[in-house]
Each structure stands twice: as structure tokens, then as C-alpha cells.
Amino acid sequence: MSEAALAEEAAALDAADGLAAKRAEFDLDDEVVYLDGNSLGALPRGVAGRLSDVVGREWGRLGIRSWEESGWWTAPERVGDRIGRLIGAAPGQVVAGDSTSVNVFKAVVAAVRLTDTGSRDEVLVDAATFPTDGYIARSAARMTGCRIRAVDAADMAREAGPRTAVALVNHVDYRTGRLHDLPGTTAALRAAGAHTVWDLCHSAGALPVRLDADGADFAVGCTYKYLNGGPGAPAFLYVRRALQDRFDSPLPGWNSHADPFAMDPAYAPAAGAVRGRVGTPEILSLLALDAALDVWDGVGLAAVRAKSLALTDFFLRCVEAYVPEGRVASVTPEAHAERGSQVSLRYGAGAGEVMAELIRRGVVGDHRRPDVLRFGFTPLYTRFADAERAARVLGEVIEAREAARR
Numbered sequence: 530m531s532e533a534a535l536a537e538e539a540a541a542l543d544a545a546d547g548l549a550a551k552r553a554e555f556d557l558d559d560e561v562v563y564l565d566g567n568s569l570g571a572l573p574r575g576v577a578g579r580l581s582d583v584v585g586r587e588w589g590r591l592g593i594r595s596w597e598e599s600g601w602w603t604a605p606e607r608v609g610d611r612i613g614r615l616i617g618a619a620p621g622q623v624v625a626g627d628s629t630s631v632n633v634f635k636a637v638v639a640a641v642r643l644t645d646t647g648s649r650d651e652v653l654v655d656a657a658t659f660p661t662d663g664y665i666a667r668s669a670a671r672m673t674g675c676r677i678r679a680v681d682a683a684d685m686a687r688e689a690g691p692r693t694a695v696a697l698v699n700h701v702d703y704r705t706g707r708l709h710d711l712p713g714t715t716a717a718l719r720a721a722g723a724h725t726v727w728d729l730c731h732s733a734g735a736l737p738v739r740l741d742a743d744g745a746d747f748a749v750g751c752t753y754k755y756l757n758g759g760p761g762a763p764a765f766l767y768v769r770r771a772l773q774d775r776f777d778s779p780l781p782g783w784n785s786h787a788d789p790f791a792m793d794p795a796y797a798p799a800a801g802a803v804r805g806r807v808g809t810p811e812i813l814s815l816l817a818l819d820a821a822l823d824v825w826d827g828v829g830l831a832a833v834r835a836k837s838l839a840l841t842d843f844f845l846r847c848v849e850a851y852v853p854e855g856r857v858a859s860v861t862p863e864a865h866a867e868r869g870s871q872v873s874l875r876y877g878a879g880a881g882e883v884m885a886e887l888i889r890r891g892v893v894g895d896h897r898r899p900d901v902l903r904f905g906f907t908p909l910y911t912r913f914a915d916a917e918r919a920a921r922v923l924g925e926v927i928e929a930r931e932a933a934r935r
């Protein structure tokens with residue numbers, strides 16, 4: 530297909546896009562095609578004003594009174610419930626705070642502690658996991674007297690056995706963009722008597738997640754990717770309601786105490802999602818996240834998913850049209866049921882240089898060593914015209930490299 534035909538198709542798709550108006554709620558540079566929202570989401574326009582009020586009035590004028598009067602103390606649960614709506618969790622099961630790494634630790638240790646001591650001593654970890662999850666799970670296993678076994682996410686259901694305490698799985702693979710089977714894997718682990726910890730870093734805000742309906746036990750995820758919470762925004766922890774009374778946090782800080790201001794030397798855990806808290810919440814970044822979540826008002830994840838798949842399909846067609854044959858190969862699954870919200874293209878030696886040149890030309894994706902070019906599609910602000918331009922510039926960059934070598 531010709532460039533003119535693809536550009537025309539992009540314009541028609543953008544004109545028919547029911548989410549198109551959402552883009553105006555983000556502060557974006559129109560000269561740049563931003564395809565890295567799976568690493569750091571774009572800035573929602575409402576954040577700066579809200580933060581300035583939090584700093585100037587709530588902190589500057591009200592000071593200590595804001596813990597009560599501005600609702601700071603309960604913000605982790607309140608923001609947690611807002612995230613819960615986006616991941617299929619009824620209120621009271623999600624708390625916002627700490628990093629994903631720290632929440633992985635809480636969830637994996639707590640999951641092992643749910644099993645009778647000694648009866649189950651195996652922690653399964655996604656063989657292709659984002660590294661931090663693997664490091665933390667390994668340490669958590671060591672601390673709880675478990676062995677760790679790396680298993681492909683797709684094989685978890687088959688590999689779980691009578692000694693398996695917990696499986697830690699990335700819902701979407703950060704490198705390839707492969708979407709794993711949350712309902713099926715969760716049910717199989719449950720049937721094997723084990724618990725699941727899902728890492729939703731690349732699915733929260735990118736596609737529909739139904740934690741309650743699918744019976745997930747624990748879930749964690751970050752909020753600075755598809756949830757646009759800002760650099761280092763607090764992560765979240767989901768603990769299924771039925772497990773909350775038995776949730777034994779390995780980090781029982783005073784914020785998780787049933788009566789924190791009693792300053793009791795003896796620990797007594799609070800009920801509910803609060804039990805996942807540790808220390809004083811990171812109020813500035815938590816309230817920036819709270820403001821960022823406003824862009825989700827009135828947005829359904831089904832519409833987000835439909836646009837995400839249409840965007841990635843269209844981008845792949847544009848890549849096929851613009852990039853000389855055989856230069857790149859998609860490592861992201863073709864099947865919609867197995868695709869997250871990104872496209873990863875394998876390019877031989879020089880992938881890092883190709884991405885650097887793309888960024889110089891105003892197309893921002895990222896490079897994952899050694900040879901993957903990663904393009905994240907965020908349906909609230911990515912246009913079909915952006916997908917077309919990104920593929921066109923990629924083709925130009927690759928052709929220019931080859932011409933320079935001839």
C-alpha cells in the first residue's frame with residue numbers, strides 16, 4: 530500500500546475514533562510521536578494544578594492538619610480503589626504505595642505464609658520476568674525456606690504441583706508484549722492448591738483485567754506506565770478479600786496497624802487493604818497519581834482494548850509497507866488474545882543506534898538490549914497518524930543506514 534493510502538487510512542481511523550477527544554487531556558508535544566507510555570506515561574493536564582494546590586495550600590497552609598482535613602491519611606486506600614476499578618477489583622482490596630518491587634516482596638512472602646509450614650516449598654517465577662520480580666522472589670524464597678524454579682509463563686499451569694506455594698507471573702511480557710492467560714493460569718494454580726501473584730505493570734490501564742472475577746489471589750503493578758502517574762509514582766497491591774484476614778505482611782509497618790496512633794509496642798494488623806501499607810505514604814506523588822487518574826473518568830477498558838489492538842494492527846501493516854523486507858521481525862504475538870499494548874521489533878546489530886536516530890527524528894520508543902525496538906501504544910493519547918508516522922520514519926532510518934553503508 531502506498532504512503533498516501535496509509536496516511537489517508539490513518540486520518541479516517543482517527544476521525545472515527547471514540548477516544549480521540551481524550552488526547553486533549555494530556556500535555557503533549559505535537560511535534561513528537563510518543564510511543565513510550567509503557568515506560569513513562571504522558572503528563573495529564575490536571576496534575577500540575579492539583580500538585581500546586583497540594584503543595585501550596587494543603588502542605589503550606591494547613592500543614593499537619595492535612596493528614597485529616599485533606600484526607601492524606603486515607604489516600605492510599607482511596608487511590609487504591611480508583612485503580613481497582615481499572616483492574617476489576619471491588620473496593621477495599623487495593624492499596625497504593627511503595628514500589629512494585631516492594632509489593633512483589635510483600636505478596637510473595639505473604640503467599641508462602643498462607644501455606645502450612647513445610648508442606649509447600651516451591652516458588653515458581655516467570656522465566657522471562659522483568660528482572661526485579663525475579664531478584665525479589667529469589668530473596669523471598671530464601672527467607673521463607675523455599676526453592677525457586679523458573680518456568681515459562683505459558684507453562685505455569687502445567688508445572689504447578691503439590692509442592693508449589695505460589696507462582697509469580699507477569700501478565701504481559703515487558704520485552705515481547707506477549708499477554709499471558711490470567712484466568713486459565715489462576716484457575717490451574719488454584720486447582721493445584723497454590724496461590725498466584727500477578728504483575729500487572731504492562732496491563733493495568735492497557736487492557737481489561739478482571740482480578741475478582743478470575744479469582745486472582747494477589748496482584749501488584751506500577752502506575753507510572755499506562756496509568757500516567759508520573760516518574761516514580763506509587764505502585765499498588767491487591768489482596769483478594771477472602772485472603773485478607775490471613776494476609777501476614779512481611780513488612781508490618783505502623784501504617785498497617787489496627788490503631789496506628791495508639792503507638793502500641795505490640796503489633797495488631799488492621800483489617801482489609803490497609804494491611805498492605807507499610808510506612809507514611811508518599812503524599813506528593815500519590816496525589817499526583819490521584820489527579821492523573823481523572824483521565825479515566827467515563828472510559829471503559831473495552832474501548833481502550835479495541836483501540837489498542839487496532840493501533841498495533843495498523844502499525845504492523847505500516848511497518849510491512851515502509852520497512853524494506855526482512856529487516857525487522859515482530860516478536861509480539863500476531864494473535865490478539867496473546868498481545869499486550871506494544872509492538873516489539875527485532876532488528877539485528879545496531880538496534881540501539883536505530884532507536885537513537887528515531888528519537889532524534891521525533892519518534893520516541895525505546896530499545897531493549899540487545900536487539901529489540903519497543904513501541905508502546907497508549908490508546909488515550911496515541912493516534913493512528915502517530916502509528917503511521919512512526920513506521921514511516923523507521924523505514925527511512927533503516928534505509929538511510931543501508932545507503933550510508935553502500
Ligand SMILES: *Cc1c(COP(=O)(O)O)cnc(C)c1O
Nearest residue numbers: 628629630659699703728730751
Ligand atoms: C516496570 C516494571 C517493574 C518496575 O518495578 P519498580 O519497582 O517500579 O521499579 C516491575 N515489574 C515489571 C513487570 C515491570 O514492567
